[in-house]
Amino acid sequence: MVPHLTTALNGPLLALEKSMLGHMPDIEHWFRTQWLEYSSPFYASVDLRNSGFKLAPVDTNLFPGGFNNLNPAFLPLCVQAAMTAVEKICPEARRLLVIPENHTRNIYYLRNVASLVNILRQAGLEVRIGSLSTDITAPTTIETQDGQNILLEPLQRRGNRLVLDGFDSCAVLLNNDLSGGVPDILQNLEQTVIPPLHAGWATRRKSQHFSAYNRVAEDFAQLLGIDQWLLNPYFETCGEIDFHARTGEDCLATKVDQLLAKIKLKYQQYGVEQEPFVIVKADAGTYGMGIMTVKSADDVRDLNRKQRNKMAVVKEGLQVSEVIIQEGVYTFESINAAVAEPVIYMMDHYVVGGFYRVHTSRAVDENLNAPGMHFVPLAFESPCSLPDCAGAPDALPNRFYAYGVVARLALLAAAIELQENDPENEA
């Protein structure tokens, strides 16, 4: 179904995977106790990087946009997990209003919406799609692929409810990451909004996520008796940066230097011969805009106008003033000589599938989720839930088990992050 993957695995990662397989009952028990304490997000996707010596999450998306890329054979898993998620978050719901991104011309994104809606319908919900886009002023049918259509309808606000013509739902599911801020029409709704508004990029910060991940990775590494760095990329933040006015560059350069030095020590400890690098990206943002690969402090001091412009603005014109500087993790997975990055999909706290983002024109130290970049999604051949404990660590299901574990660590960090940043908890 899916070609076998060539992965360049050697050294610690094999040991790490072996350790995960050996500790599987402990790991699952540990996750169970964590999920007694924290509520899983409704859904999420996690981008992983597998460097051969390290397997780590680099981005956790709470509004996943690639359900169409999953192996169709996993659909029953998605449906079952969606049923669980609905039971936990909105058991009384019968109708669900999905609010997608405003990309009404991005056919790939619309296919994602169609796949997501299909999963939710199979889980037994009446689902309709309400668009925030000003382009959608009347019900609009768009063909997503060979004869398959989705219907986008204009959202209406009625009192404190979001409705469509003839459709009043018990809950609202966002597949829109609110990069442009929370529109007024979404404020103070009496319906349950999933995920909560503070999961959107108007509020969320990558650094809060990775700060929660630090604690998760520490606990988990202790459970396995391993160095948490093998699962956890270092990071630092700089606030108050203005790329246009060139203020805050010193902070950035200093932090880059510090981080590169820390990584270098670890590389020496593990005998890694590659050159350390860091990724500088907007602390609030998505879609791989405002992202730079940096190998020395000089790289951030000598930005030209074009680079500064690129960094200064992410999706929907959001200005970047806070950045996260994250340890770069080489991707050593490749498919037919093209670099590949695994993306893991979860609903509730279940891994329901994943795919590889495969780029033919990118290097092993570059971000693979960049705007305008074409990537080939390659659906995983098997779900991530079924390790073959008797098999070798690099047997395909076992590789995927490790991916599923690390993705769930990131999911748990997201759960903690959302709980800690819940405005209702603060009040």
Add this chain to the structure above:
Amino acid sequence: MVPHLTTALNGPLLALEKSMLGHMPDIEHWFRTQWLEYSSPFYASVDLRNSGFKLAPVDTNLFPGGFNNLNPAFLPLCVQAAMTAVEKICPEARRLLVIPENHTRNIYYLRNVASLVNILRQAGLEVRIGSLSTDITAPTTIETQDGQNILLEPLQRRGNRLVLDGFDSCAVLLNNDLSGGVPDILQNLEQTVIPPLHAGWATRRKSQHFSAYNRVAEDFAQLLGIDQWLLNPYFETCGEIDFHARTGEDCLATKVDQLLAKIKLKYQQYGVEQEPFVIVKADAGTYGMGIMTVKSADDVRDLNRKQRNKMAVVKEGLQVSEVIIQEGVYTFESINAAVAEPVIYMMDHYVVGGFYRVHTSRAVDENLNAPGMHFVPLAFESPCSLPDCAGAPDALPNRFYAYGVVARLALLAAAIELQENDPENEA
């Protein structure tokens, strides 16, 4: 993968399936609210009969013994559902002790145990198998198929805990239906016992199950606006029967007559031309022993010695003194001219697969789960959770959706039955 099935569907069943597909969001919503009130059994299988005009459960097994017959492609679904079941019933559990039936020479049953243990291990539990059988006095490895083995170990009682050598589990999972009564070694355990002891045939009565099913079917039929008889077989009971002493036969004959008359009226109402029949079986029992097909009261008055012997005793020598007389439902499904009966498997409240019991030498009005009968399991091609609402009601996934719905109705009845008969609730 699996041949398409020839089913003789016509009349009301098509209408029934259409109605289920049309009401899917209502049905799933209804199930969600039911599961807020009742706790699903850990696992169950339900035997269905599909007569073309009626689709009904005829037996609900709380210790399912055919996990090996499921389509291996459904394994991830089973694992995910098992994770949910474990989270709900024993989230703190790390180790699980499985107690199988004593059939240590039935290779098919042992394959079931191996499949079940595999699912539980994939769900992240340490699992070992403790046998009640007096044959197992030391750890015994048995080959179940081509190079695959299972290890049966002798159970030990230590204070109020059941243990194996070097293995003390947080919970005990019974795959033994306790037909022979609850052995002393299982009494007053401090470990969680799943399912609870009163789910065994030492306590359970089919009539209590179908009495709970009456209420479930009535509610559900109201939701769909249909006649509940289309989902629900009539039944009656007789207590204090002694087949050897020939006491209680009058009660049986009278009830058989009454039931046949009621069925006849329904057959007239729906224009069904078959001859009504009833099944007489032990109210407490399993494995299809002590079962008779009856078409007139005379059939139960003129039992010869052999028939009386057959009815008098079920598994493990349990004496039959109470019987249930259940409306017989013709099976009109056939595969290559052999009659077929669907069996649906569930873990927690999720349908995780199913198979057909196919008999080449049985008639459409006979019980297909009889001792010594060879049946061919035919794994379902698709899980029961994914209807194609745009497709025809007799499209394969849609047939299976209806099966999954009716099986879940029986599961809900089992949940109610277990709650109502919980000795702790009475006290």
